[in-house]
Amino acid sequence: MEQQPRRKSWVVGPMIALALLCGVVIGKGWEPTGHARETYEELKTFSEVLNQVQKHYVEETKPKDLIQGAIRGMLGTLDPHSAYMTPEMYKEMQVETRGEFGGVGIQIGVKDNRLSVIAPIEGTPAYRAGIKAGDFITKVNEDSTKDLSLMDAVTKMRGPKGSKVNLTIQRDGTPEPLVFTLLRDTIKIESVKSKMIDNLGYVRLTQFQEATGRDLSKAIKQFRDQKVQGTILDLRNNPGGLLTAAVDVSEQFLPSGKLVVYTKSREGKKDEWFAKSKDQLE
Structure with a gap:
């Protein structure tokens, strides 16, 4: 990605x-x-x-x-x-993939040519305000999101901690638009969340960041130490992220040398990523 x-x-x-x-x-x-x-x-x-x-x-x-x-x-x-992406936008993207930035805590995408909420991040202003996955964002403050690119939308919703932003939401089943006034906060994204459910290990990946592979490896080690019967990997509402991080995650479930993914250019040039881990989860 x-x-x-x-x-x-x-x-x-x-x-x-x-x-x-x-x-x-x-x-x-x-x-x-x-x-x-x-x-x-x-x-x-x-x-x-x-x-x-x-x-x-x-x-x-x-x-x-x-x-x-x-x-x-x-x-x-x-x-x-x-x-x-301008250099400023690229810098913001790097900040996000490192897991900390100033904003309201919404993962967004485009659905039916409209700006949509993929998922609010747990514990953030958007999550506490009640914004839901599947909501459509029609305005950021007084600016319409029609024909707005994802990067421009992210830029408009980002801002320093303590500043306000108004989001106008269209929700299926609700005839009138909903307006949320959110107070921006420092958003810290934990991309790996794990726990035990009975004798099963449960791990949820919220997105693919620089540290996702490393944090998943720690969770898997804990599961091994507790001798779990199996592991549940939850990728629901995961919007994606760094390709290299997705490879880091995948190779922990694959034997060494197994092809994880490849990209192919229009000219036919292929870049391939293979699993390097020799101690995958069984």
């Missing part, structure tokens, strides 16, 4: 600038063909629109804001999970 978003955030802008520059060179020196011609024509249109907006829009605009907005729009046409 994870990519290398930082590289994208720094490289895409220069690529567009380089492409526009190449367009000038192409126009003076030679005629593009095939896909190059199509790309050149579209970039020429983009450049013309950008120029018109900068010259004639009713308010002053910043080229950086316009170009980043165009990039977000471009990636938004792909699928709900592709997004452009």
Whole structure:
């Protein structure tokens, strides 16, 4: 589920600038063909629109804001999970996957083209207020979430501890929208929660963070010490997270050398992850 978003955030802008520059060179020196011609024509249109907006829009605009907005729009046409992250957004994502950040404690996603609650995190302001899995978030403060990317929605709901945010919720079976005023708090996510149920070990994974594999290993060791008859692994409402963390979890249930997962590019290049653990749970 994870990519290398930082590289994208720094490289895409220069690529567009380089492409526009190449367009000038192409126009003076030679005629593009095939896909190059199509790309050149579209970039020429983009450049013309950008120029018109900068010259004639009713308010002053910043080229950086316009170009980043165009990039977000471009990636938004792909699928709900592709997004452009600025360095600031990438830093926030790193904070979240480490398990601590300032916010209201909601795991969100896109369902039926609407911003939806995957699950409130236990013990957080959203959980205590009664926000439920399956709720649709229609507004953050006074801003509509229609056509809002996941990253932008996360940014709007994040904030320093003690600050307020209003969420307007549409809930199935409730005719009128519900408005929740939440006080942001420091959200600490424990991705691994374990306990004993009779003679069974129960472990719940709330998401895949950097420390998830290590914390799961500790829970499994405790189960072994208590000689449990079996283990229940609960992944309900888990929104995902780091691919490497998911591999760390999987290999604890697989024999060494077993293929866990692979990714395949459009060109056919495969990256494979194999289980390395020699002491998997039986």
